[in-house]
Amino acid sequence: MKCGVVVFPGSNCDHDAYHVLKHVLEQDVTFLWHQDESLQGCDLVVLPGGFSYGDYLRAGAMAALSPVMAAVKRHAEAGGLVLGICNGFQVLLEAGLLPGAMRRNASLRFQCKDVHLRVERTDLPYTHTLRAGQVLRMPIAHAEGNYEDAPEKLDALEAAGRVVFRYCTPEGEVTPEANPNGAARGIAGICNAGGNVLGLMPHPERCSEPILGNTDGLALFAGVVAAAGAMR
Amino acid sequence: MTALQEETVHATPELLKRHKMTAEEYERLRAILGRDPSWTELGITSALWSEHCSYKSSKIYLREFPTEGPHVVQGPGENAGIVDVGHGWVAAFKMESHNHPSFIEPYQGSMTGVGGILRDIFTMGARPIACMDALRFGEIDAPRMRSLIDGVVRGIGDYGNCVGIPTVGGETGFHRCYNKNILVNAFALGIARHDEIFHARASGSGNPVLYVGSRTGRDGIHGATMASDAFDAESERQRPTVQVGDPFTEKIVLEACLEAMRTGAIVAIQDMGAAGLTSSTFEMAGRGGTGLHLVLDRVPLREVGLTPYEMMLSESQERMVLVAKKGREEELEKVFRRWGLEVADIGRITDTGRAVLEWQGSVVADIPIQPLTEEAPVYRRPVAEPADLARRWEAPEVPQPEDLRGTLEALLATPDFASKSWIWTQYDTTVRTNTVHGPGGDAAVLLLKGTPSALAMTSDVNPVYCRLDPWRGGAQAVAEAARNLACTGAAPVGLTDCLNFGNPENPEVSWQFREAIRGMSEACRALGVPVISGNVSFYNETEGESIYPTPTVGMVGVIPAVAHVPDPFFTTKGDRIVLLGRDRSEFGGSAYLRLLHGIEQGRPPEVVLDAELRLAQLLRGLVARHLLRSAHDLSDGGFLLALAELSLGRGLGATVEVAMEGADLFSETQARALVACAPGAVEQVLRAAEEAGVPAVDVGATGGEELVVRAGGGLLRAPVADLHTVWSTALPRALGL
Numbered sequence: 015m016k017c018g019v020v021v022f023p024g025s026n027c028d029h030d031a032y033h034v035l036k037h038v039l040e041q042d043v044t045f046l047w048h049q050d051e052s053l054q055g056c057d058l059v060v061l062p063g064g065f066s067y068g069d070y071l072r073a074g075a076m077a078a079l080s081p082v083m084a085a086v087k088r089h090a091e092a093g094g095l096v097l098g099i100c101n102g103f104q105v106l107l108e109a110g111l112l113p114g115a116m117r118r119n120a121s122l123r124f125q126c127k128d129v130h131l132r133v134e135r136t137d138l139p140y141t142h143t144l145r146a147g148q149v150l151r152m153p154i155a156h157a158e159g160n161y162e163d164a165p166e167k168l169d170a171l172e173a174a175g176r177v178v179f180r181y182c183t184p185e186g187e188v189t190p191e192a193n194p195n196g197a198a199r200g201i202a203g204i205c206n207a208g209g210n211v212l213g214l215m216p217h218p219e220r221c222s223e224p225i226l227g228n229t230d231g232l233a234l235f236a237g238v239v240a241a242a243g244a245m246r
Numbered sequence: 247m248t249a250l251q252e253e254t255v256h257a258t259p260e261l262l263k264r265h266k267m268t269a270e271e272y273e274r275l276r277a278i279l280g281r282d283p284s285w286t287e288l289g290i291t292s293a294l295w296s297e298h299c300s301y302k303s304s305k306i307y308l309r310e311f312p313t314e315g316p317h318v319v320q321g322p323g324e325n326a327g328i329v330d331v332g333h334g335w336v337a338a339f340k341m342e343s344h345n346h347p348s349f350i351e352p353y354q355g356s357m358t359g360v361g362g363i364l365r366d367i368f369t370m371g372a373r374p375i376a377c378m379d380a381l382r383f384g385e386i387d388a389p390r391m392r393s394l395i396d397g398v399v400r401g402i403g404d405y406g407n408c409v410g411i412p413t414v415g416g417e418t419g420f421h422r423c424y425n426k427n428i429l430v431n432a433f434a435l436g437i438a439r440h441d442e443i444f445h446a447r448a449s450g451s452g453n454p455v456l457y458v459g460s461r462t463g464r465d466g467i468h469g470a471t472m473a474s475d476a477f478d479a480e481s482e483r484q485r486p487t488v489q490v491g492d493p494f495t496e497k498i499v500l501e502a503c504l505e506a507m508r509t510g511a512i513v514a515i516q517d518m519g520a521a522g523l524t525s526s527t528f529e530m531a532g533r534g535g536t537g538l539h540l541v542l543d544r545v546p547l548r549e550v551g552l553t554p555y556e557m558m559l560s561e562s563q564e565r566m567v568l569v570a571k572k573g574r575e576e577e578l579e580k581v582f583r584r585w586g587l588e589v590a591d592i593g594r595i596t597d598t599g600r601a602v603l604e605w606q607g608s609v610v611a612d613i614p615i616q617p618l619t620e621e622a623p624v625y626r627r628p629v630a631e632p633a634d635l636a637r638r639w640e641a642p643e644v645p646q647p648e649d650l651r652g653t654l655e656a657l658l659a660t661p662d663f664a665s666k667s668w669i670w671t672q673y674d675t676t677v678r679t680n681t682v683h684g685p686g687g688d689a690a691v692l693l694l695k696g697t698p699s700a701l702a703m704t705s706d707v708n709p710v711y712c713r714l715d716p717w718r719g720g721a722q723a724v725a726e727a728a729r730n731l732a733c734t735g736a737a738p739v740g741l742t743d744c745l746n747f748g749n750p751e752n753p754e755v756s757w758q759f760r761e762a763i764r765g766m767s768e769a770c771r772a773l774g775v776p777v778i779s780g781n782v783s784f785y786n787e788t789e790g791e792s793i794y795p796t797p798t799v800g801m802v803g804v805i806p807a808v809a810h811v812p813d814p815f816f817t818t819k820g821d822r823i824v825l826l827g828r829d830r831s832e833f834g835g836s837a838y839l840r841l842l843h844g845i846e847q848g849r850p851p852e853v854v855l856d857a858e859l860r861l862a863q864l865l866r867g868l869v870a871r872h873l874l875r876s877a878h879d880l881s882d883g884g885f886l887l888a889l890a891e892l893s894l895g896r897g898l899g900a901t902v903e904v905a906m907e908g909a910d911l912f913s914e915t916q917a918r919a920l921v922a923c924a925p926g927a928v929e930q931v932l933r934a935a936e937e938a939g940v941p942a943v944d945v946g947a948t949g950g951e952e953l954v955v956r957a958g959g960g961l962l963r964a965p966v967a968d969l970h971t972v973w974s975t976a977l978p979r980a981l982g983l
Contacts, residue, residue, distance in 0.1 A: 023586060024494050026410020030679045033695070063677075065408040068494025124403050126674045155407070155674045220676045225693065225808060227682070 015242040018046040018056035020086070020102075022077045027063030027099065030219045034235055035060075038222055041239060048080040057242050058095040059086055061102025063155070063217060073116060073158045074104030083109050095139060095238060096211040100156055103203070103213030112204055112213045113171065114163035119156070120196025126155040128228075129194050129216060131202050132182040135175055138209045139241035140234050149186045150179075150230040152216035154194055159215040161197040161204075168198055179203035179214055251608035252554075254282035265292035271623055278617045286603065286611045289555045291618060293521035294528060297784050300622040303750040304782040307763045315776035317739040323533075325366040325446055325516060326436075327778025329740040331804050333697040336443065338372035339435035341380070341705070341744040341800040343783035347488045348430040352397025353404075356430050357491035358563055360405040363434040365517035365566070368500050371444035371507050372436030375678055376692055377406050379416040379432055380705045380744065380798045384425030386661060386980045394428055395981065401491075402432070403672040408493035409500065412681055413673035414690035416705050420661045423709070426788035431744040433705060433800045437694070444507055446516035446526075448534035448569045451597040453513055455527070455538060456575065457590040458582055459499045459565040463548035465489050466522070466561025495564040502585035503566060509581065511574035518565040524558045526567045528601060532619035540593035542605040554603060554610045569595055629760055630753035638714055642847040644833050646908045650955065650962035653842065653912075654886055655972050660841050663883060664976035665894075668983070686895065687814025688730035688879055691805065700808035702736035704801055708882060709794040710835040711850035716758040716795050720765030721853040725916060726881055727801035728773045732862035733877040733919060734811050735869025736803030741770060743780040743799055748792020750784045758795040765853075766797060772855035773862070775801065805869075812874040812921070815895025819949040821875055822928040823902055825885070827861055827918030828941045831910050837882040838912035850914075857917040857940075864938040865919060873931055876922035886911040886955065886962075888920050893953050894973055899966045900953055902946030907958030922948055 017035045021028050028045065036043040044054060048066075053059060067076035077083065083105070090096045090111050098106040106112045119125055133141060133148045144150075163171070171177060180200040183192045188200040195215070203214030218231025255261070257272050265288060267275075275283055275291050283291065297303060313321040319336050320328035326340035344359025360377060367374045379402050384391050406413045411434070466489035506512060514534065516526045523545070531538045542554050548562065570578055575591065582589045596602075603611040632638070647653040657663050667686065675684040682700060683691040689704035706727040712719025728738050743766070748755040770777060786793040805811055833839055834848025868874050880888045885906060893900055906913070923931050928944055935942030953969065955962040 023498055024408070026408075026497065026677060030677065033679060064410060065494060065497070068408065068492070070494070123400075124407055124672050124674070126407075126676065127671050153676050155677060157407075217676070220679050223679070225682060226679065 015041055015057045015239055016055055017041050017043045017058045017060065018053055019043060019060045019062055020046045020048065020082055022048045022066035022080060024066045024068050025062050025064035027217065027219060031060045031062045031099065034219045034222045038232065039235055039239055046082055048082050050082050051085055053085050053089055058097065058238060059089060061098040061105050063100030063102060066101055066105060072108065074101060074108040077105045078108035087111065090211050093208055093210050095242060097140065097238065098213035099217060099219065100215055103215055104158065106211065106213040111211050112206060113167060114161055116158045117160040117162050118158050119160050124157040125194050126153065128152065129154050130182050130184050130192060131179040131216060132186050132188060134180060135178050138178065138205060138212065140212050140238045141178060142241060143233050143237045147186060149182060149184060151228055152218060152231055153220045154216045156215055159195040159197060161201045163198065171204060174207065176204050177201055178205050178212060249609065250284055250612045252284040252286060252610040255285050255288060256282050257288065266296060267292050271295060274623065278614060284611055286554045286558060287613055289559050290524045290611060290613065293524050293559055294618055295622050299521050299525055301782055302623045303625050303627050303784060304759065305624050306626055307760050310763055310767045311777040312767060312770050313776050313778065315774065318776050318778055321778050322780065325369045327740060327742060328370060328443060329778060329802065331694065331701060331739060332699055334440050335437055335694060336440050337435055337437050337701060337802060338367050338370040339433065339742055339802055340366050340779040341431055341433040341742045341798065342781040343744050343746055344430045344432060345428065345746065345783055345786055348398055349428050351488040352394045353401040354488050354490050356398040356401030357405040358489045359430050359432040360402055361491045361493065361496050361563055362519050363432040364409060364411060364496065365519065367434045367436035368503055369444065369446065369515055369517050371442045372438040373504060374411045374434050374436040375680060376435045376690065376703065377411050377413045377433060378703060378705050378800065379413060381416065381418045382424045382429035382709065382796060383420050384428065385420060385422050388425040392981055398430055399669050399672055405491055405493045407674040409497045410677050412675050412677050413670065414675055414681055414684050414692065415703060418666050418669060421709060421794065423794045427786045427793050429746050429796055431798045433742065435703060435802060444512065444515055446514050446530045446533060448514045448530040448536045448595050450513055450572065451536065451595055453569050453572050453595045454575055454591050455540065455593040455595065456568050456570050456578065457545060457592045458568065458587055460492065460495050460562055461546040461548040462552065462557055462560045463562045464552065464556055464560060467556055467559045489561045489563050491563050498585050498587060499564050499566060502582050502587055506578050506581045509577050511571050511577045513569040513571055515566060515568040518567060520561065522559060522561045523567065528615055528619055530569065531601065531615050535616065537596035537598035537600045537615060538593060539596050539602045542603055544590050544592045546588055546590050554605045627750050627756040628753040629757045631757050632754050638847065639849045640847065642833055642839055642845050644839065644909050645843055650960055651964045654890060654962065655969065656842060657837065657883060657887060658890065658969060658973040659976045661977055661980050662837065662841060663887060665974045666977065667974065668978045682808060682811060683814060688733040689736065691734050691811055693808060698807050700805040700811065702731050702734045702803045702805055704730040705798055706730065707796055707798045709796045710840060710846055712762060712796065713794040714835045715850050716761035717765035718850045718853055719795065720762035720797055721769040722850065722916060723797060723799040724766050724769035724773065724775065725853050725855065725858045727799045728775060728862055729858060729879045729919065731801060731803035732865040733879050734805055735866055736805045737866055738773065738775040738801050738803045740778040741775045741799060741801045742778060743797055745780065745782045746786050746793065746796040746798065747784055749787040752792065755792055762795050762797045769853065769855060773859055810869050810872040812869060812877040814878055816876050816892050816898040816900060816922055816948045817896060818875055819898065820925060821922040821948045822925050822944055823900060823920060823922050823946050823948060824928065824931050825920055825943050825945050826864065826935060826940050829906050829910065829913065830915040831913050832915045833913060836912065836914045838909065851916050853916055860938050860940050861917050861919060864935055864940050868921065868931060868934060873923050873927045874921050875924065878920050880918040880920065882914055884912040884914050890953060890969060892920060893966050894970050897966050897970060898948055899950040900946060900948045901950065903956040904945050907960060911957055
C-alpha cells in the first residue's frame with residue numbers, strides 16, 4: 015500500500031505518523047507537501063497532528079484551503095482512505111469532509127494525557143480488527159477537541175453509526191468524568207458516510223510500539239493497511 | 247567608506263547609567279575606538295558588555311568547571327554544548343534563564359524563553375527532541391503569584407506544544423525568596439548525526455550575510471541590559487522590553503534551517519537571541535576572526551522609522567543570521583521561500599576585523615570586533631562570607647512527628663511535594679514518539695530511534711541547601727542529578743547549568759557564587775561529568791533582596807539498553823523493596839523542618855562523593871543486568887517521601903519495616919535509593935550491593951492497597967488511594983482551581 019503523510023506548515027506529528035507506517039508496518043510512505051496538487055497515487059492519506067498555519071484564524075481553517083486539500087477531497091469522494099489525527103481531524107471538519115466543529119476544551123487548557131476510548135464501530139477499514147465495545151488507551155494532546163454540532167445533527171450522526179470512538183472510563187462507561195474536553199456525547203472520533211474518512215482527536219501513532227508502553231494505536235494503522243491490501 | 251560618519255556622543259553620567267555602563271567601561275571603549283563612540287556604537291557596546299552577554303562578573307569562576315571528557319564534542323562557548331551519545335549520534339543541549347521577562351510578563355516571557363533555547367539547539371544543526379523547565383515560584387499567596395504561575399505554564403505549553411517538542415521533565419519549587427523574582431529556566435536537547443554539526447564561526451571574505459525569519463521591530467530593545475539589572479518599583483515600566491513569541495514562525499524557521507543546512511551552502515549560522523543582531527553578528531565574526539560590513543537599510547523591518555541603534559538592539563524573536571557560501575545564495579533562498587520565509591542579504595564578511603555598519607549612505611558604526619568581544623571587562627568582585635554563617639550552621643532541634651500518617655499527608659499536601667500533574671498535563675509530553683518516561687519520575691527517558699540506547703535527562707537543585715551552604719548545595723545538585731540518571735541506568739555524559747543568583751555587587755552573593763561553583767566543580771570531577779554549556783543569571787534581586795542561590799543543573803546521560811530501564815514507580819505486586827545507602831540523621835535545610843516547623847537551619851546533608859559514585863555505579867550495573875523493576879532516589883523528604891512516591895505513581899501499596907524511627911524517616915541523607923525487584927532477584931541485588939560497598943537492606947514488599955511502614959516502635963498505615971487524593975489535589979486547590 016502507498017501512504018502519504020501531508021505536511022502543512024506547522025504540522026508536527028508528520029514524522030510520527032510516517033515512522034509508524036514506514037518503520038513499524040514497513041509500508042511505502044511519502045510526505046505530501048501542502049502545495050502539491052497531486053497525491054502521487056497514495057491509497058491512504060494521513061492528515062497529521064500539529065498546528066497547521068499556527069492554528070491562526072481557527073484550528074485547521076487555513077489548511078482546509080491549501081492546494082493539497084483539493085486533491086484530498088477528490089480522493090475522499092472517490093472512496094479513498096483519509097485518516098485525520100488531532101489537527102488533521104480539525105482540518106477535515108474545516109474542509110467539510112466531516113461534519114461538526116471544535117471548540118476549545120471545556121477546561122480552556124491544553125491537555126496531554128492518556129484517555130480511554132470505547133470502540134463504537136468495527137466494520138471500518140480502520141477498526142475491523144477491533145471488537146465492538148473494546149476499550150483502547152491512547153494519548154490526547156490538544157487545546158481544541160471539544161466536538162460540537164447541532165443536537166439534531168448529532169442525533170443523525172449517531173443514528174448513521176458514524177461515531178467511531180467515545181471517551182470512556184477504563185471499564186468502558188461513557189461518563190462526564192472520562193470526557194477530557196467536554197466533547198458532545200463523549201465523541202472522540204467520527205467517520206464519513208462511506209466510512210473511508212476517519213477523524214479522531216487521540217493520537218494512535220503515539221502508542222504503536224511496545225517500548226513506549228502501549229500498542230493500542232497500532233490496530234488502527236495495521237487494520238487500514240490490511241484492509242487496503244484486501245481492497246486491491 | 248571607512249570613516250565614521252555618524253555624530254559621536256560624549257557620554258554624560260546620566261547616559262551611561264541608562265546604558266548600565268561604568269565610567270571605566272566607557273573609557274575602555276574610547277581607548278578601543280581611539281575616539282568617542284557614535285550613538286549606535288554606544289548601544290552595541292553596552293549590550294555586548296552587559297552582564298548577560300559578557301559574563302564579566304562570573305568568568306573568573308566559570309573557568310573552574312571541568313569542561314573536557316571522552317564524550318565532549320563541543321564545550322562551552324558555542325550556542326550549545328555537544329556530546330557524543332553513540333551509534334553516530336550527538337546530542338546538543340543547553341539551559342537558559344528567562345527570569346526577568348517572565349516576572350514582568352509571564353506568558354510572553356516564558357514563551358520566548360523556550361523559543362530562545364530551541365534556536366540555540368537547532369543553530370548547531372541538531373533537531374530539538376526534548377525540553378525541560380525548572381521553575382521557581384514564590385509563595386502561592388504572594389501578590390500576582392497565581393497569575394504568574396498560570397502565565398508561565400501557559401507560555402511554556404503554548405510554545406513547545408506548537409513547535410512540537412515534548413516537554414518531558416523539569417522541576418517546580420516554591421519559596422518566599424522568589425516572591426518578587428520568579429525563575430524560569432528552560433532546557434532543550436537536540437540530536438544530530440556526528441557529521442551534521444554546525445558552528446557559529448564566520449569565515450570567507452566576501453561571503454554574504456543573510457537574515458532569515460521574522461522582521462525586526464522595537465520589541466525587546468535592551469533586553470540583555472534589563473536582564474542585567476535588579477528589580478525595583480519601576481520594573482513594570484519595562485514591559486515594552488519583553489519580547490513577543492510566535493511559535494509557528496519558530497517551527498517554520500526550524501524546519502527551513504535544518505533543510506538549508508543540508509544543502510552545504512551555509513558557512514555559519516546563529517540565532518538572534520539576547521542583544522539580537524548585535525550579538526549574533528559580532529559573535530560569529532569574533533569567533534571566526536573576520537570583519538563584517540552590514541547595510542542596515544536591508545534589514546527587514548516590522549515598522550518604519552527604526553534607527554540603526556534600535557535595529558542592532560532589537561530582540562524581536564524567531565530571527566536567524568547566517569553566512570552563506572558566495573554564489574550559493576540562491577539555493578538557500580529557494581529553501582527558505584519554499585517554507586514561506588523572507589531572506590534578506592544584509593551584508594558581507596570582510597577580512598578587516600572590523601564591523602562597519604552602513605545606513606542611508608553613511609557609516610554609523612565602525613568598531614574593531616575582537617577587542618570588543620574578547621577584551622570585554624572582567625571583574626573580580628569583592629567576596630565576603632556571611633557574618634552569621636556559624637549561627638546558620640548550628641544544628642537545629644528536630645521535633646519528633648506525633649503521627650506518621652498525618653505528617654506524611656501534611657508534606658504531600660504542600661505545593662513542593664504535591665503532584666505537579668496540573669502543570670505537565672498542559673505540556674505535550676509525547677509528541678515525536680520518543681518518550682519512554684515523561685515528567686513525574688527521577689529522570690526523563692527518551693528513545694534514540696534506530697539504536698538500542700536511550701537518553702536520560704534531569705534538572706535539579708535545592709535552593710535552601712544552597713543558601714545555607716552554597717558549596718554543599720552546588721555539589722548536592724550535581725550529585726542528585728547523577729543519582730537521578732543512575733536510577734534509569736544512565737551514565738552521565740554532560741551537564742548544563744543555569745546559575746541564578748542575586749546581585750554580584752553584593753559581596754555575599756559573589757561568595758555564594760564562588761562557593762557554589764566550587765562545590766559543583768568538585769562533584770563534576772568526582773562523578774566524571776563535564777560542563778558543556780550554561781548560562782549565568784545575576785541581579786535576581788528585588789528592592790535590595792536577593793533570591794537564594796539557585797544553580798540549576800541539567801544533566802544528560804546515555805542508557806545502553808532501553809529495554810532494561812526500571813520504572814520510577816512500583817509496578818508489580820510481590821516485588822521485594824531494597825533500600826540502598828547509609829541512613830543518618832541529617833536535617834539541615836530539610837523539607838521536614840522547613841515545611842512543617844518553619845525552620846531553615848543547620849548545615850545541609852553532607853555530600854559524600856565516593857558514596858554517590860559507588861551508588862550510581864551499582865544502580866547502573868543492576869539496570870544493565872535487568873534486575874530492577876523500579877528505582878527511585880531519596881532526596882528531599884527522605885525515605886518516607888520516596889517510598890510514598892513509588893506507591894503513588896501507579897497506586898500500588900507496600901509493606902516495609904525499617905530500623906529508622908520517627909523524624910529520621912524524613913532525614914535527607916544523600917547517596918540513597920529505593921529499588922524494587924522480583925523476589926528471585928533480591929539475592930543478586932544484595933550481593934551486588936555488598937560487592938559495590940553500598941549498604942543494602944531488604945525492607946519489605948510491594949502489594950495491597952495500603953502503605954504500611956513499621957519504623958522502630960512507630961507504625962504508619964494509610965490507604966494509597968487516600969494519600970493519592972491528598973497528593974494529586976493539593977496543587978490545583980492551592981491555586982484556587
